[in-house]
Amino acid sequence: MPRLSGRTTLATVAASAGVSVATVSKVLNGRSDVSESTRARVQEVLREHEYVGRRPEPVERPSVELFYQGFLNSYSVEVIQGVVDAGQAAEVDVVVTSRPKHSQSRSSGRAQPWVRELAATGRRAAIGITSELTAADLAALSRARLPLVVVDPLNIAQPDVTSVGSTNFAGGMAATQHLLSLGHRRIAYLGGPPTSGCNQARMNGFRGAMEAAGAPVPKEYVWLREFLYEDGLAGGAALLDLPEPPTAIFAGSDEVALGALEAARARGLRVPEQLSVVGFDDTQVARLASPQLTTIRQPLREMGAVALRTALQLAAGEKVDSHHVELATQLIVRSSAAEPALEPAVS
Template identity: 70%
Template sequence: MYLLRSVITIGSEPAPDQLAALSRARLPVVVVDPLNLPDTPVTSVGATNFAGGLSATRHLLDLGHRRIAYLGGIADAACNQTRMHGYRAAMEAAGVPVPAEYVRTSGFRYPYGETGGAALLDLRLPPTAIFAASDGSALGAMQAARARGLRGPEDLSVVGFDDTEVAVMTSPQLTTVRQPLREMGGIALRTALRLAAGEKIESRHIELATELIVRGSSRAAGP
C-alpha cells in the first residue's frame, strides 16, 4: 500500500473545490508547465516562455525573414501571452512592423495549427515564416502549406515550441524551442517531496531555461 503525500498536475492547477479538499487533506500541489500562473498559493514549475519566443523570432529574423507571423495557442493563457510578447519584442527591436492579421491565436493542438496556418497563408501578402506556440500547431501549419503546394522550408519556414518527440518525426524535422520537460518533472517531484516533508521552499514559481533547437524546417529567406 502506498500513502499519497503530494499531488503533481500538468498544464493547469486543480479547481478551487479540489484545492480546498487537498488543503484539508494536507496534500501539497505542484503544477508542471502551467497554462497560467496559479492565482492561489500553489507551487509551479515552468520554462522561460518570453526568452523562448524571443529566440525563435530572432532566429527567423537572422535568416532574413521580415514577414513573420505568430500562430498562438489559447488566447488568454499566460504562456501563450508570454511567448507572443517575446515574438513582438524581437520584431520591435528589429524595427519590423507586425500587421494585425499576422497574429492568430486559437489553440495549441495540430488542428488549430492547420486552420490558423491556412488563414495566414491565404492572406493577400502571406508570411514567409511562422513562429508557432507549440510543436503541434507548427506541424499543422506545415500541413496547411503542403496543401497549398508550398515547400518547406523553401517557401515557408516554421519554428515550433516544446521540442516534443513529434518534432523529429516530420519531414523536414522541426526547428523548435526546447522546454526541459524531463528536468521540469524532476524538479516538480523533488519539490513535492520537500513540501510533503514540511520543508520551506525558496520560491512558489520555478522557471527553467529554454533552448532553440535548429533543424530543417527553417532556412534563409528567398530573394
C-alpha cells in the same frame, strides 16, 4: 533426511531437528543465544523442507497523483515520463489520471470530489500538467492538506501556487530572433490559449523581438487557439490564405508547427524554401517531421522530475526556494527555416 509431507511448520521443523519450537524461531530471527551446531542443524532442516515462513506485511510506498486534462500529446508524454522516472528513483508510486476539462462539480464551485478521493487514498501530493484549476479546486486541496505543483499552468495567477515551467519569454525571443536573422520580417505567431501563462510569455517574447527589430506585427498575424495539431492546421491555413501571408511562422508548440507544415503542403508551398516554420518544445515529433523542425527545446523530462521532487518537499513540510521554477530553453536549429524567398519582380 526424509522430507515431511504437507505444509512445513515450525513444529515439524523442530521435531525433525530434535529441538524446541522456540529454538527454531530463534534461528529464523537471527538470535545469538543458539549454539553453532544447533543453528546449523536447524538451518539444514529448513533447507531440506523448503520452509517458507510467514510473509512480512507489505510496506506501503508513498504515492502522488499526476493528472492532466484533455488528450495526451507529445508534450505531456515527455513530462509524465520525467515524473515517473523521478518517482521510481525516489521510491514513490506515481498514479497517472485524466480529469475532464469541464464538469458539473467544477462549474458549481463546490468542494471537489476528486480531491476527497485523493485524500482518502493516501496521496502525499498532486501534480498537474497544463491543467486548468478553479478556486474551488485550490481551496479543496488546501483543506485536504495536499500540496499541489503544476507544470505550465493554464490559468493560475496566485503567487502561492507552486509551479514549474521554462524560460518561455526567452524562448519566444530566441525563436523570433532566429527568423529575423535569416531575413524574415513578415513573421506570424501561431499560439495556444490566450489565458495560458506559457503562451502569453512566448507571444510576448515574439512581440519583443519584433518590436526591437522594427518589424510590424499586423493583428491578423497572431492566431491563438490550442496547442494541438488541428489548431496548427486551421491557423496555418488562415495565415497562408491572407492577401499578404507571412514568410515565416513561429508556432507555440511542435504539434502546432506540424499543423502549419501540413497547411503549407496542402497549398503547394515548400518548407523552408517558400515558408519557414519554427516550433516550441523539441518533442519527438520535431525530429520525425519532414523537414525536421527547428524548434525551442524545453527540458520537459527535467521539468517533470523537478515537479516530483518539489511535491515531495512540500509533502514533507519543507520549504522550497521558489514558488515558480523556470528551466532554461535552447534554440535547436534543424531544416525547417531558411532565408525568405525573393519577392517576384513587378512588371
